[in-house]
Every structure is written in structure tokens, then in C-alpha cells.
Amino acid sequence: MTMTSSETTSVRITGSRFGYRFNIVGMIGFSVILFWAMVAIFAPLIIPYPVGEIVDFDYFGPVSADFWLGSDYLGRDMFSRILMGARYTVGISLAAVTIACFSGVVLGMTAAVAGGWLDTVLSRFLDALNSIPSKLFGLVVVAAVGSSIPVLILTLSVIYIPGSYRFARALAVNINAMDFVTVARIRGESTWYLIRSEILPNIVGPVLADLGIRFVFIVLLLSGLSFLGLGVQPPYADWGALVRENIGGLPFGAPAVMAPSFAIASLTISVNLLIDNLPKKIRDRSE
């Protein structure tokens, strides 16, 4: 056997039967996300205690057979509260990220294809929006209109539209300069056709990856807002709010403050892992 300068790295390959390569790290990330999604859907069916009820005589109680993750500052069951919190954290973030990315990508592609004054106006307006600090913007809106779930979703999506727009526009500008778009343009195609048929299929991969990253940002911002008391209002609580409620337990190392933090971390890290290891299509199919 001879030595070569380029060692072939042996990547663990799974699921290659389907013509896709999906590595083990991506699978782990995907399983955790799937787990939280299931929890969010089925939470009311599986919680052992009602979320608002004080069931433990102790506050910041330890992990026990009755209370799997201890109890919070009022003696409520932490396990049930985290399961229900998943609904708010995952649901609100998902809704916000969908709105943000959809609007951002459509506007970005339109600006890239149309060019001219529309591009300039849209870009300057969204840049201006981008220059407002996101937490401050959230604070002002919630202080002015009051906190409710639709307000939260809209605020979060407005905050993340400019980033999504910039990203999609940059990608679309590159595709727009390709000859096949020129060919379609001098065929006489409409802007809508150019966006839908020529540009979108070629940027959808990076856009999905961007959606994942933005989802993480939104989870963190939502948790931040809730931590400041501007997010989901009591007695309901998302994970950020759970951390805030129980921050007093930090000196005692109470599970009540650690568990929701771990929940936030596990979700965001998993999404990142999945994005970095999305399934890749195998081009060599002569096997």
C-alpha cells in the first residue's frame, strides 16, 4: 500500500439507499427537534399535573419520583411546565420564522430581479429597520401594544425580515446574473415566472439553512423577551419565562432554573447541528 498526500476521509454514511447522504450528527439533531415538536403537539395529553396548580409544599424542590424535574418557586411541577412551555417556544418561533423568511425571500428575489428604484427603496427601508436594535424594538412594541401571542409573532417576524431579505437578495442577485436568466428574460418571461421558476429552485437550499439559523435567533430573542417579562404572560410560560420566574433558585442550584435552560440549549444546538449536516443528494448514481 502506498502513501498519498490526500487521505480519503471515511465519513459514516447512513441512508444512502434513498440517494441521499445523511450523517449521524445531523440525525441526532433531527431526532431532538422531532422530539420537541412531538412534545409541543401532545403536551396537554402527557403532562402529569396541570401547569397552574401548586402541587408541592416545598418551593424549588429537588428531583423526585413525583416531580421529575423538581418544583418551581411556587411549588408547581416543573416537568409539566416545561412540556407546555415547548408549545409556546416552538410554536411562536416557528410561526415568526415562517412569516419572516417568506416575506424576506419574496421581497429579496423581487428586488434582485426587478432592480432599479424598487430595489433601492426596499433595500434602504429594510436597512433602516435593521439598524434598530432588536431587543429595544421588541420592548417598545410590547410596551405600546401590550403582550399577546399574535403581537409577539408579528414583532419577531418584523425584526427578522431585513436579515432574511438581505440574504435572499444576495443569493438571487448572483443567480440573476446567470445566462439562463438572461435567456428567460429575452424570451419575454414575466418577473413572476423568473422568480418562481428560474431563481427560487436554485436558492432554496441556502434559504432553508438560513431559515434554521433564523429560527434559533428567534427562539433566543423570544426567550430573552420572556426573561424580561415581555413575552408570554403568566400563568402560561415559555422556556425563557420559566428561567426568569425561577432565577431566584440559581444560588441553590435548583433544577427549576436549570431544566428550561437546558431545553433552550438542546433545541437551538440541535437546529444548528441539523442545518450544518442537512442530507446531501448523492450525484454519483452509477452504483
Added chain:
Amino acid sequence: MAKLVEIRDLKVEATTDSGRRVEIIKGVSIDIAEGEIVALIGESGSGKTTIALTLMGYARPGCRIAGGSVSLAGKDMVTLSEKQRAKIRGTEVAYVPQSAAAAFNPAATIMDQVIEVTRIHGLMSPDEARARAVDLFRALSLPEPETIGSRYPHQVSGGQLQRLSAAMALIGNPKLVIFDEPTTALDVTTQIEVLRAFKSVMKQGGIGGVYVSHDLAVVAQIADRIVVLKGGEVQEVGTTDDILTNAKHPYTRELLAAFEPKRRQAAQVAAAPAPLLQIEGLIAGYGQIQADGLPAIRAVENVSIKVEKGRNLGIIGESGCGKSTLARAIAGILPAAGGSIIFDGVKLEQNARRRSREQLREMQIVFQYADTALNPAKSVEEILARPLAFYHGMGGKARSGRIDQLLDMVRLPRNLRHRRPGELSGGQKQRVNFARALAADPKLILCDEITSALDTVVAAAVIELLKELQRELGLSYIFISHDLSVVEAICDEIVVMYGGKKVEEITPDKVKAPQHPYSQLLFSSVPKLDPTWLDGVEQDPELVRAYCRR
């Protein structure tokens, strides 16, 4: 003569993304004597660069040398450790890449980069190295050899940069230099000077060389022996004269035949009353519109051309002469600032957006790079279906049948329709690209350098196809190219462009005796298969000074 390089039964493997191993070099054996220049020639994917890189003990990522030996001056590059190889690279074997522009660091001066090899290997003091570099610059006939080293890469021309990268390779006094298509990206008038410089330096120093190229005529000028490769195997080895005059292998003959395409029989014009396309005083360019209503940088200035029905017009010129801009202005992609375009008796709008759908349909444009001209996310079927639906309102069975017809026309198997462009070869992609233009049933097709990105043999096949289709469908082509032999093969009239202006219009039979001095320079610079051509060709220094940006 002592053997400098002995490659024995070399095998290189590549691992695909599904983990399958493919042998890309299948047991190749090549010898190179000291001071001998051996050319590796073959189409893209034949493994010529892969073999050249193994001479440095290098395999590209995903590839590995699976067997055999590469002995360079007595050392087997395959079994050496990476550290030992690093010592040899730059001192005994050196590499001149295809694109010198990409190989230079734009942030450092040329001299610093040229003498970097001597610093890394501790060969000589910086002052000695600089003196040697200046000698090399002189030997490579670079202008201002004393001071050119203090410039940055963007301050010299492409031909100069290519010679500077040769100086970088030669400074460590190597026994073997690998040239990887060093003149492919250059204009023909520049190429001559670069080839001459390479040849004289190599002969003077008695340096062995490996010259990788797909252009037989270029190789004929510089190589002592030629190795013809195909599919990772040696097809034929012989001295340059042998290969050129007495080729045995069918593939070599194909390569030779492709070099001299058959001249087209000039179409008999059936006394067409009006020309198909008539362009008068076209002006097009880029940048801000000035007070006189013309753009700041005019790439095409006052060009008038005429295309008769069923006849072809060739537009030839070097990079930057405005030939592609002219095509874009005709197609309306870049609206012209002045002049008139009369197509089939009707004056066309300058901007494609204001032309009618019927006008757009009748004039199609085919671009140079099929890679970027086909949407990678769509199948061949979808690509061809769109113009059929868009212009002819075809759907269902009729459309599907027409797609089959189109694939037949461009000689592609019908089952290719479900593939994506990424799964096709370069020649196949260019055929799909062309079929899409045919789908519109045009009267005129603008071909912008459509064979430049293809291998010689494939390009010849595409040209043959174009001629056949013209006979069947009565099309006209405007054929834009920098390659005289291609234009000669297919066109009835040839327009020579320089600096945005039309300098001459001639017919192919008069190409031997052009009138305008620039045409003379351009036509005489095209390499011929004759190995003595480079030494015999004379360039008028006055003309070179006037027309070449070296």
C-alpha cells in the same frame, strides 16, 4: 539520454460521494528524458492534469495514487513522505498553472512572490534571488525586466503574468517544469510571444518539461514527444512529427481531423430581395449616459453588418474587441445607444422588453457557457418544454413529441430528457442549449463563442451539427468566435473586429490575404500543425506594438 522521469503502471483512484471508488488513471507508463519536453494531450477528463500532478506526488482532494511508481531523478514521488516531497517541489519539479491571474496573490508584489521559492527552500540570499529573477524576466522577454518585479499582479497583462509565473517556477532551477494549459486563456496574438519565451528558456536551460494541453497545434510548436490520452489510458506515444504525419490510433486521427474542419459549401442565395438582418451604425456600451446621449465606455462603435437569409456571418476578434457586446446589443439584452437594427424588414426596438414576442422568437441567442446557460434545477425536458409552451402554446402529447424531435435533431438520446444539466457532459449541455434555441423555430441564431468551452473533437462535431441543421431548417447564424478555424468552417462572410470597430469584412476564401494590418496580424498568429511554424512566423513589430496589449 538519461531518464529524468519514469512513470510505471501509474494508477489513480477517486472516491465518489456515494463511497464508490473509480479508477481515473488506469496503469499509465511514461518516460521523459533530460531536457525533453513531453506533451500530454487529450480531451477534458482524460486525466492529463491528474498525471502531471502525480509528478509532484500530489493527488487532488478525493483522489489518491493507488499503485505504480513515479520516479523523478531517481526518487519515487509516490513513496516519499509529505515532508520529503515538499523539499523536492519547487527545487526539482515546478508547476505553471493554467490561470496565472488566479495563482498570484493580488496583495503582494510580483518580485516577492517570484523569489518566495528560494526563501522557503533557503536556496540563495534574497539579493541573489532578485538578480536571478531579473535574468529570468529578461530571458522570458518581459518588458522592463529591472522594474517589473516591483509591480502588483493587476498592473501587468495576462500574457506577462503567465510568463512571470514561469519565472516563479524556474527560479529554483528545477529539472522538470509542468505546464498546465498555460496559454489556453490567452489571445492568439499574445500566445505566440508566450510560447516563444517558454521554448527558448527551456532549450537554453536544458530543462525537462511536461506540457499539458488540448490544443494539438500549440503542442506541436513546443513538444519533442506527444502522449495522447483518453479515459485515463495512453492511446499513442510518438515524436511530434510522427504523431502529426503518421498517427496510428483512431482517436489521434480524430483529433487531427478536428483541426481542419471541412469548409461549408456557400449557400446559393435565391436572389433574396432584402437581407434578414441589417444593422447600421450600431453604438453600444456601458456606464453613465453622457451629454451626447452615448454611454461613457463605448464597447461597440458604429458597426454595420448585414446577414442574408440562409447565410452565415462570422464575427472574429480578440477578448475585449466588443464582439459579445455586439451580440447582446442585437439581441436587445444591452439596449444599443445608437444605430438601427432592421430584422426581416422591420425596425426592431433597441430594448428586448419592447420587442414583440414574435420578434423575440425569431431571433434566438446561444451563450458560450452551457453550464450557466441551463438552469441546474430543471430537467432537460423542462428546459425544452418552456419555449414550446411559451411561444407555441404547446402542451401534453404534442409538446412531448416535439421534445423528442428536438433531441433527435441535436443527436441526443431521447432518454436524456429526464436528466439535469449537472448530469450531462460539456458537449451534451451545449446541444441542449442549442435545442432550446431551436425550440422557438427562429430565423436567426446568434452563437456567442459556443464552441470555445468544448474540446476540439466535440467542437468539430457541434459545428457539423450546426451545418446540417442549417441545411434542413434554412436558418441563418451569426457566429461569434475568437477561433478563426471555427469561423472559417461555417461562415460565408467574416467580419474582423478590433477595439469596438469593424476593421474588415472578407469571405473565407480570401482569409489567406487579408487587407487590414490587424487582420493580417490576427490570422498569421493562429498556430498551425506544422512544428516549424513558431520559428518561422514573423510578426511585424510595428503591428504588434499597435495592436497587442502585452
